[in-house]
Amino acid sequence: MLGRLVAAALLGHRARTILAVAGVAVSAALLLDMVMLSTGMSVSFRSLLLARGFQLRVAPKGTLPFDTEATIADATATIAALRESPDIDAVSPVLGGNIHVPGANGTATSAVALGLDPRYQGDYEILAGRDPGEGEIVANDALLAAIGRGVGDTLTIAGGYDPQLRRFAGVRRVTIAGRARFLYLSRGQRAAAMPTASLQALGGASRRDRASLMMIRARPGADVETVRAWIARRLPRVTAISTETALAQVEERLSYFRQLAFILGSVSLVVGVLLVGTLVTVSVNERIGEFAVLRAIGVAKRTITAQIMIEGATLMLVGSLLGLLLGLVTARYLNAILSSFPGLPQAIDFFLFQPRSAWTALGLLAIAGVLAGAWPAWRGASLPVARTLREEAA
Amino acid sequence: MSEPLLRLEHVERRYHMGGEDVRAVRGVSLSIDAGEHLAIVGPSGCGKSTLLNLLGAIDRPDAGRVLLDGRDVSALSDREATELRLRRIGFVFQRFHLLAALSARENVELPMSEAGLGKRERAERARELLSYVGLAGRERHRPPQLSGGEQQRVAIARALANRPALVLADEPTGELDARTGAEVAALFQRLNDDGTTLVIVTHDEELAAAAKRVVHMRDGLVVRDERGVAPAAAARGR
Numbered sequence: 193m194l195g196r197l198v199a200a201a202l203l204g205h206r207a208r209t210i211l212a213v214a215g216v217a218v219s220a221a222l223l224l225d226m227v228m229l230s231t232g233m234s235v236s237f238r239s240l241l242l243a244r245g246f247q248l249r250v251a252p253k254g255t256l257p258f259d260t261e262a263t264i265a266d267a268t269a270t271i272a273a274l275r276e277s278p279d280i281d282a283v284s285p286v287l288g289g290n291i292h293v294p295g296a297n298g299t300a301t302s303a304v305a306l307g308l309d310p311r312y313q314g315d316y317e318i319l320a321g322r323d324p325g326e327g328e329i330v331a332n333d334a335l336l337a338a339i340g341r342g343v344g345d346t347l348t349i350a351g352g353y354d355p356q357l358r359r360f361a362g363v364r365r366v367t368i369a370g371r372a373r374f375l376y377l378s379r380g381q382r383a384a385a386m387p388t389a390s391l392q393a394l395g396g397a398s399r400r401d402r403a404s405l406m407m408i409r410a411r412p413g414a415d416v417e418t419v420r421a422w423i424a425r426r427l428p429r430v431t432a433i434s435t436e437t438a439l440a441q442v443e444e445r446l447s448y449f450r451q452l453a454f455i456l457g458s459v460s461l462v463v464g465v466l467l468v469g470t471l472v473t474v475s476v477n478e479r480i481g482e483f484a485v486l487r488a489i490g491v492a493k494r495t496i497t498a499q500i501m502i503e504g505a506t507l508m509l510v511g512s513l514l515g516l517l518l519g520l521v522t523a524r525y526l527n528a529i530l531s532s533f534p535g536l537p538q539a540i541d542f543f544l545f546q547p548r549s550a551w552t553a554l555g556l557l558a559i560a561g562v563l564a565g566a567w568p569a570w571r572g573a574s575l576p577v578a579r580t581l582r583e584e585a586a
Numbered sequence: 587m588s589e590p591l592l593r594l595e596h597v598e599r600r601y602h603m604g605g606e607d608v609r610a611v612r613g614v615s616l617s618i619d620a621g622e623h624l625a626i627v628g629p630s631g632c633g634k635s636t637l638l639n640l641l642g643a644i645d646r647p648d649a650g651r652v653l654l655d656g657r658d659v660s661a662l663s664d665r666e667a668t669e670l671r672l673r674r675i676g677f678v679f680q681r682f683h684l685l686a687a688l689s690a691r692e693n694v695e696l697p698m699s700e701a702g703l704g705k706r707e708r709a710e711r712a713r714e715l716l717s718y719v720g721l722a723g724r725e726r727h728r729p730p731q732l733s734g735g736e737q738q739r740v741a742i743a744r745a746l747a748n749r750p751a752l753v754l755a756d757e758p759t760g761e762l763d764a765r766t767g768a769e770v771a772a773l774f775q776r777l778n779d780d781g782t783t784l785v786i787v788t789h790d791e792e793l794a795a796a797a798k799r800v801v802h803m804r805d806g807l808v809v810r811d812e813r814g815v816a817p818a819a820a821a822r823g824r
């Protein structure tokens with residue numbers, strides 16, 4: 193019977209109900225997006241940095257990984273020193289540089305080049321083909337499109353290029369072994385990767401035995417902080433930074449987004465509460481006479497309170513479910529816009545959907561629905577029966 | 587002597603209106619036995635509706651006591667008073683006051699649902715009651731699809747839903763024309779013949795004449811209490 197009364201009240205004013213549900217849907221969508229935004233970036237940064245299980249990054253003293261052009265000299269000796277630690281499972285040196293692909297009339301297509309150990313690397317994901325061996329490279333879609341080549345093709349690359357003289361240095365022929373997605377580069381950035389030795393060979397003397405960065409994986413069970421301290425003592429010319437520290441730094445920069453998300457999310461929640469609260473209040477005011485009659489014939493306050501609260505909660509629930517869908521769609525759209533932001537790694541999601549976000553948003557909305565209905569419900573249930581009957585229902 | 591169904595002892599009800607005290611009921615004492623058919627009559631504003639609300643535990647007296655089955659109604663908590671109205675009293679209003687969104691049957695089922703009756707049981711009883719008031723076959727109609735007389739019959743069926751000891755009606759024919767009014771009056775007569783105690787506030791002489799006892803009010807006081815068959819007989823003889 194309660195269900196019938198709620199349905200009658202909501203369906204009796206169809207247009208009003210639809211407007212309320214639509215309004216709640218929009219505010220729920222915004223809330224979900226904001227919950228997704230507040231956690232999405234740090235979660236996806238974390239999973240990006242830990243993608244291949246490297247918990248430490250070693251960079252030249254006083255720099256952040258890839259923050260500068262600085263490189264670690266004596267890479268071989270450094271790697272050997274690092275491997276002395278029983279707690280270190282793998283060391284993956286990465287050398288950053290550029291390569292140039294000669295085009296027609298002495299022009300060149302340039303790309304970021306990473307020299308690494310394909311067995312341990314954590315920089316790219318193979319999409320087609322395989323990891324590069326000696327004399328081979330993997331390239332991303334942006335580079336392949338720019339030079340019009342594909343997996344299996346052979347091409348000439350150069351480690352140096354003088355645009356004035358249109359002269360290439362360190363020229364060599366390589367085969368494209370695979371197509372890859374580079375996690376730390378932005379979408380449009382052209383990039384290739386090859387074994388470290390190949391890239392060093394291209395660069396001549398300046399690149400010999402150097403690395404921009406070394407990624408380190410600790411043995412399972414080893415304490416990452418202990419390993420970091422060990423490296424700091426053993427190799428004073430480098431800085432080791434743990435993923436946790438890097439994340440803390442990222443988090444700090446992201447706090448701006450989180451605050452924004454918190455404020456916008458709160459606003460959307462308040463808007464939802466006000467919207468449902470207003471509509472339920474209007475609807476209760478219209479039916480004051482009806483409630484007085486119900487109370488007079490013996491309907492309990494409890495029943496009337498429940499009826500009104502269920503009305504509010506139903507508006508909130510239906511609106512929220514629609515809002516969840518709407519939120520997912522808008523999040524994808526916004527994510528696409530923000531992901532192509534220059535200079536940001538392609539693998540970063542601003543709006544990351546996690547079931548927890550949805551539950552958080554739904555939970556907040558459920559509380560909001562109850563809150564929105566509470567005041568009108570109290571009013572509807574506690575009216576003075578005799579006087580209201582006389583004034584409203586006479 | 588056995589306890590009357592309803593007893594009023596020096597009942598008073600005052601209203602404050604703009605600094606002025608309106609004494610709507612000024613000390614009414616009255617006993618109503620089970621099975622009685624009583625009409626309350628009197629000029630407009632003399633306190634009939636106020637008194638009826640006090641009888642029905644919708645309102646509370648400022649002084650005096652209202653006893654139903656010997657229990658002091660004015661001492662009940664809101665929850666107890668609500669429960670009492672639900673199970674022991676049926677109400678019929680001048681303007682029917684049915685829920686427009688519900689069907690006739692659902693309107694009758696509502697108090698039974700509130701009293702915790704099962705779905706099947708209340709559907710069956712609602713059907714019986716609607717047929718008792720002459721509305722068999724109209725169960726699925728909603729109030730706006732029914733005439734005034736028919737709506738008042740649904741309201742009477744609703745008042746009977748939980749087998750109340752007492753049915754209170756405030757101007758039940760006030761919105762109806764003479765013919766439908768007479769039909770509703772006949773229905774009330776049948777109700778009383780079948781054992782329901784009736785208290786009806788009315789201006790309708792015919793309805794009052796059908797009662798076995800007529801209480802006359804003036805200025806918040808009972809001025810005359812006519813018992814006997816004379817008025818009813820006169821009405822039926824016509």
Ligand SMILES: Nc1ncnc2c1ncn2[C@@H]1O[C@H](COP(=O)(O)OP(=O)(O)OP(=O)(O)O)[C@@H](O)[C@H]1O
Pocket residue numbers: 579582601602603608609610629630631632633634635636637
């Ligand atoms: N809630 C209230 N506030 C102020 N005055 C009230 C209130 N209820 C009733 N009164 C006053 O109490 C008096 C009695 O009112 P009541 O409604 O009981 O009269 P009545 O006999 O039913 O009249 P009618 O035949 O017109 O329905 C009137 O003077 C009325 O104005």
Ligand SMILES: [Mg+2]
Pocket residue numbers: 634635636756
């Ligand atoms: Mg009245």
